[in-house]
Amino acid sequence: TLIESILFGTVKGVYTGAVEKDGILAQADGGTVFLDEINSMPLASQAKLLRVLEERRIMKLGSNKEVPIDIRVISSTNEDPVDAVRNQHMREDLLYRLSVVPIVIPPLRERKEDLPELIDYFIKKYNDRFDKHILGVDDAVMTCFYEFSWPGNVRQLKTCIESAMNFAEDGNYICLKDLPVYVFEDNDTPENRYRR
Numbered sequence: 001t002l003i004e005s006i007l008f009g010t011v012k013g014v015y016t017g018a019v020e021k022d023g024i025l026a027q028a029d030g031g032t033v034f035l036d037e038i039n040s041m042p043l044a045s046q047a048k049l050l051r052v053l054e055e056r057r058i059m060k061l062g063s064n065k066e067v068p069i070d071i072r073v074i075s076s077t078n079e080d081p082v083d084a085v086r087n088q089h090m091r092e093d094l095l096y097r098l099s100v101v102p103i104v105i106p107p108l109r110e111r112k113e114d115l116p117e118l119i120d121y122f123i124k125k126y127n128d129r130f131d132k133h134i135l136g137v138d139d140a141v142m143t144c145f146y147e148f149s150w151p152g153n154v155r156q157l158k159t160c161i162e163s164a165m166n167f168a169e170d171g172n173y174i175c176l177k178d179l180p181v182y183v184f185e186d187n188d189t190p191e192n193r194y195r196r
Contacts, residue, residue, distance in 0.1 A: 003045050005061050014062025028071045035075040039084040046091045053097050108150040122161040138173040
């Protein structure tokens with residue numbers, strides 16, 4: 001019910017505490033909405049989303065009135081979409097409806113040549129946020145980053161840089177001592193085990 005109220009909106013009183021509110025799909029009318037990790041959405045909610053995409057009409061929870069909607073949807077999954085269908089994490093018909101222009105972004109462990117640019121981006125971001133002047137990462141950290149498997153993908157790199165920025169000395173480079181401990185563990189870390 002929560003995900004559906006967020007997507008489709010609610011009418012006042014449909015459940016305790018519910019107020020009249022547009023969902024994110026109605027708010028995106030005339031524009032684009034990004035649905036991250038759509039394979040984590042319950043299958044029943046995926047069916048309702050599919051109906052909205054097919055009919056281009058939306059109905060708030062607790063309402064019996066449909067309104068037209070014109071949206072473009074960009075979605076992502078955190079697993080191969082075919083595997084998501086096979087594992088019953090995603091409806092096959094929704095996959096076909098959303099796969100108009102599929103884009104495959106390999107995990108970070110398969111595109112480590114992107115590390116320098118991503119590291120620079122995150123350091124600039126957190127320099128601004130923390131009002132610091134970190135210059136980059138030293139050679140030992142870069143070597144460590146290239147050797148690490150990044151089971152949490154780019155989000156893990158982002159968090160790693162944010163964590164290190166809290167410990168790095170202002171005006172210097174991020175050093176090994178500034179990094180979170182999981183970067184030094186083997187591939188059988190908690191971050192890796194949860195993906196099995």
